[in-house]
Amino acid sequence: MGTTDTTATGRSDGKRSGFRKSLMTLAASVMLASSVQAATPSTAEVNTTELAVTDDTVTVGILHSITGTMAISEIGSVQAEKLAIDQINASGGVLGRQIEFVQEDGASDWPTFAEKTRKLLRQDNVAAIFGAWTSASRKAILPVIEQFNGMLYYPTFYEGLEQSPNVVYTGQEATQQILASIDWAVETKGAKTFYLLGSDYIWPRTSNKIARKHIDKLGLKVVGEEYYPLGHTQFNSVINKIKLKKPDVIFASVVGGSNVAFYKQMKAAGVDFTDEKPLLLTISVTEDEIRGIGGENVEGIYASMKYFQSLDNPNNKEFVAAFKEAYGDDMVIGDVTQAAYLGPWLWKAAVEKAGSFDIDKIREEFAGIEFDKAPEGYVRIHENHHLWSKTRIGQAQIDGQYKVVHETEELMEPDPFPEGYQ
Amino acid sequence: MFDGYTSSELMSIFAMQGFAGLSLFSVFVLMALGLAIIFGQMGVINMAHGEFMILGAYTTYLTSGFFQSYLPGLFGGYFFIAMVLAFFICAALGALVEWLMIRHLYHRPLDTLLATWGLSLIMQQAYRSIFGAREVGVDLPEWMMGAIPVTDMVDLPINGLFVMVIALSVAVGVYLLMYRSGYGKKVRAVVQNRPMAEAVGINSAGIDRATFALGCGIAGIAGAAFTMIGSTGPSSGQAYIVDTFLVVVFGGAQSLIGTIVSAFGISQAQSTMEFFLSGSMAKVLTLLVVIGILMIRPEGLMALKVRR
Helix, strand or coil: CCCHHHHHHHCCCCCCCHHHHHHHHHHHHHHHCCCCCCCCCCHHHHCCCCCCECCCEEEEEEEECCCCCCHHHHHHHHHHHHHHHHHHHHCCCECCEEEEEEEEECCCCHHHHHHHHHHHHHCCCCCCEEECCCHHHHHHHHHHHHHCCCCEEECCCECCCCCCCCEEECCCEHHHHHHHHHHHHHHHHCCCEEEEEEECCHHHHHHHHHHHHHHHHCCCEEEEEEEECCCCCCCHHHHHHHHHHCCCEEEEECCCHHHHHHHHHHHHCCCCHHHCCCEEEECCCCHHHHHHHCHHHHCCCEEEECCCCCCCCHHHHHHHHHHHHHHCCCCCCCHHHHHHHHHHHHHHHHHHHHCCCCHHHHHHHCCCCEECCCCCCCEEECCCCEEEECCEEEEECCCCCEEEEEECCCCECCCCCCCCCC | CCCCCCHHHHHHHHHHHHHHHHHHHHHHHHHHHHHHHHHHHHCCCCCCHHHHHHHHHHHHHHHHHHHHHHCHHHHHHHHHHHHHHHHHHHHHHHHHHHHHCHHHHCCCHHHHHHHHHHHHHHHHHHHHHHHCCCCECCCCCHHHCCEEECCCCCEEEHHHHHHHHHHHHHHHHHHHHHHCCHHHHHHHHHHHCHHHHHHCCCCHHHHHHHHHHHHHHHHHHHHHHHCCCCCECCCCCHHHHHHHHHHHHHHCCCCHHHHHHHHHHHHHHHHHHHHHCCHHHHHHHHHHHHHHHHHHCCCCCCCCCCCC
16 A cells, blocks of 8 residues: 555645654554554544445445436446545555445445445445546536535546536546547557547547547548437448548547447457557447457457556466456446546555544545556556556457557656646 | 539439438338338337337347357358348237237327336336447448449448348338238228228237237347447437338328338438438438428328228
């Protein structure tokens, strides 16, 4: 838990009592010894806002869709969050308290997300909520979580243009995913022309706006930009257009069931992605999606994400093994699932740095919190509540896994309000 | 609009777009035939049509799994068996649903609408519990993948051709059944005048059940065919249902020929406009044209002329 070095430097304000300072030092030194059992501060001390914290437990909320159309995507996040909670509990809990959770079902229905948030915050008094997946559900939660001052840990890569004091964004915002991937295509593949294709809603449209701006800035050309309604199943026309325009790169952000239709029809139309003519670069197909599309239909495409299941580092090996042990050998882990796994760990780090479960105290400590046990490698929370993280390019293999072919050298800075890109 | 394309490229565009339109047409025909038969015969709008279709798709998925594990040598031909299975499984479930639910609700069109919608939700959740919320990938035999190159620009996708052949066979089959068989004669008699048909000794309840089963069975075949071009998940059927209703209503609810003509018109209009406009705009324009024509001809393109 790489929080120890920042606890010392991160608290420069003099408002804290000396008692708590020494407590924090104690907690820090205990953490260095990788055991938090000994430090169990009193409940009155760590919880001044009537959250559901007792002398030996703390309650959090999990709020995802486990029924309805979004269940397909969100169940992985629920599994990852529960795994993280189990692991934290096994290693001694948070501030000496075992985590208990209340799980609610958002049912793929945005007003339900708002209602369940209200229930979690007002009735269950949860100390944190891990949840939401689509931007629409996050936007529904937002006014409620801000009104009652809760804290949401949101796992999905998303379009940016948001920064709430009551949300921590553990997925990438659009610029982190897009800029690095276009630079990569230009530098290593010599791409000059791009065809932007997406489903017709806010995330693909904003992403393509960012992509187009960046392509313009590099002096290269967008030869087509196209959107299809969610759930669209016939892509023959756009495939013909692509064949005619012969772009170097198809930049795709098609989501959901449309994905399956798109890749199957590309394959049927005689496009072999392994030829890279054109090269297909996507920001929306994780290992999860490939299960539905079929590895043989996407073999050779490139995806730009921060996490792939095949990442070769000890943290990830441990994580994948633990995930498979908990949920079965045939599980696949996508980018969002990994980001969801970070939520409880980052919350734990923030709580222990603040020495309190109070939302206001945690918020002050977010900036600079590090987590070096992340399966994706090292991450750090930016003061804008997003994560510094590396962006990777993976090439899809026939077995449905990605082979990592590129990784940014530096952590990408999260920039939810990119200048001139809006 | 045509700027920047050479004339040979334009020729290729029209050839490819024509083919794209034809594949869309076969998809529409496969979906709409089953719905049109049921609607025309009984006045029942089957909101669960898409879910019957997905049942056919899951049947295909299970069959392909079975062949991979037990009969890998025959994998190349599993698809035909899957289609037959899909037809009979969906038809059997259709007959059961008619017997349990629909027959109690005849002459109450709004109630059947609600009841079949409820059925569609139940079926979706059942798929979710049985097969999981994730879409499943259906493996295709090698010969169904890829394309036949005709010229440099024009490739004909094999699975598109295959869907077309299925659609054509089903349409011909339905035509023969409706217009060249004893059963078809009875169906048409019931459609035109139910009390008179009953008076001459036709078992109209039996005809209803058979027709509902037939419609659902055709949905099953459609589902099997769509595993090649689309996704197979608990709610994938929803993606097709709106277009299907559009085709049936536009064609004239009781006319099979009308259904086919309207499927052809809508698919060609849609795919041509998709090429020159964006996908969303093409859909908007298609809908506007359909609404416009329906205002002039509320009965649809080809209404059945009967005395009421």
